Amino acid sequence: MLHLRLIVPTDRSEEVVRLLEGTVGTAHLAVLTGAARSPVGDVVLCDVAREAGDELIGTLRDLGIDSCGSITVDNVDLTLSSHADQAEQDAPGDGADAVLWEELSEATHEESTLSVTYLAFLAVATMLAACGVMLDNAILIVGAMAVGPEFGPLAGICTALVQRAPRLVWRSLSALIGGFAVAMVMTAGFAWLMDAFDLFTRSMVEGRRPNTAFIWQPDWMSFVVAFLAGVAGTLSLTSAKSGALIGVAISVTTVPAAANAAVAFSYEDYGQMWGSAGQLLANLGGIVLAGTLTLLVQKGLWATHRRRTAASKPVPSGGR
Structure with missing residues (x-):
């Protein structure tokens, strides 16, 4: 209720x-x-x-x-x-399936603001992921994924496209692109600082990293996982039975890919940098496509249900 x-x-x-x-x-x-x-x-x-x-x-x-x-x-x-x-x-219908578009628009509008807090969370998550990729530590990678706040702007883009709200699209894009740009620049600086203290080394970048090598080696599975995560994340936001969003956060490699691109750039390993950039774009694109399609399907199904419910109502006496 x-x-x-x-x-x-x-x-x-x-x-x-x-x-x-x-x-x-x-x-x-x-x-x-x-x-x-x-x-x-x-x-x-x-x-x-x-x-x-x-x-x-x-x-x-x-x-x-x-x-x-x-x-x-x-x-x-x-x-x-x-x-x-x-x-x-x-x-009519089931409350768990109902989408409150005003609530969704308000939530995504708030989460799509390029604020100091948003930048801080994204920068910390990216630097934490940088430690994870350099140490080849999957636990740190998962932690960085959970901290990253990037799903808010992604959901804002999806909502704005379905609701045809161009201002929210640009607001969300600004938060997404600007946030990752700032976070990656700060992470590159963080990598140089860690290298100065001999905590990061070139051998870490060039060495074999079996637990995290997938981050700069994108393939079609990267897109598939991102697409499925986008569906789950959107359903989590729109459903009364939400709670799957944290699982979505740790299933896609947006923040780790951005981190590895920044670290690889700082060591002039442009092959890894472009591979990581490809992974990042594949994940962002998959989530936006899946989220937009999910909202369109939900909107269509609910509209159909309303029409059927209205048609099944008894006609008042004297009606035609």
């Missing part, structure tokens, strides 16, 4: 209440007349089944409630109410 808290101008309150009462899947409607002070108006509260939430939120935005008041949505983990149970039964 979702909990909606609306601030509505008093003269629009009755209109919103009628909308909520007429929406299948709502329960626990309450109106606090004159309770809001900034902005001034009524506070309207209700719970709605997740599968009915996206359409209701869209209708409220069409009415301009987000402009003249506010719309706040919270996920409810536990609701003990027969009214809530009935609302979920009445609402």
Whole structure:
């Protein structure tokens, strides 16, 4: 279930209440007349089944409630109410399959910001991966994958392409490209510093590294793994039963590839550098393609389900 808290101008309150009462899947409607002070108006509260939430939120935005008041949505983990149970039964579809596009857009917008924190996480992850590839240590590679925040901008690109939001596309691309550029430059500097302290050596780069050699030797399996990870990651973001995102993070070699490219560049090993760059591009491309296709399929399936549900509703008396 979702909990909606609306601030509505008093003269629009009755209109919103009628909308909520007429929406299948709502329960626990309450109106606090004159309770809001900034902005001034009524506070309207209700719970709605997740599968009915996206359409209701869209209708409220069409009415301009987000402009003249506010719309706040919270996920409810536990609701003990027969009214809530009935609302979920009445609402079409399954809540786990429903995509809240407003929630997804907001989440990816926040995760796609080129902030200091984002750059710090990506730079630390890339330097940690550099230690992993130089020591041929798979555990460090996995840790670096888990720390990397790059899936946020990738999901932002996918969402923006499906929602046709060019500004979010450029914002996400800026965070992705700018973030990796800064992280790789810092990692190259980190490699030079480690070399000055004799902690990194050329023999580490040129030596045999059986545990991490795949990072600069891309093949079709690299793309396949990235594609599958993109599907899983997108489902994790859109589903109410999310939790697979950390598994996605440690299944693709975006950060390790960027790290190895930076280290190889610092030692003028351009063969490894270009191989790592190819691995990075294959992973990024696979995730974006898979994420976009997954969202398109979800959007299409849900639209089809809505049409079938609307067609199966009984026609009111006097209707044609």
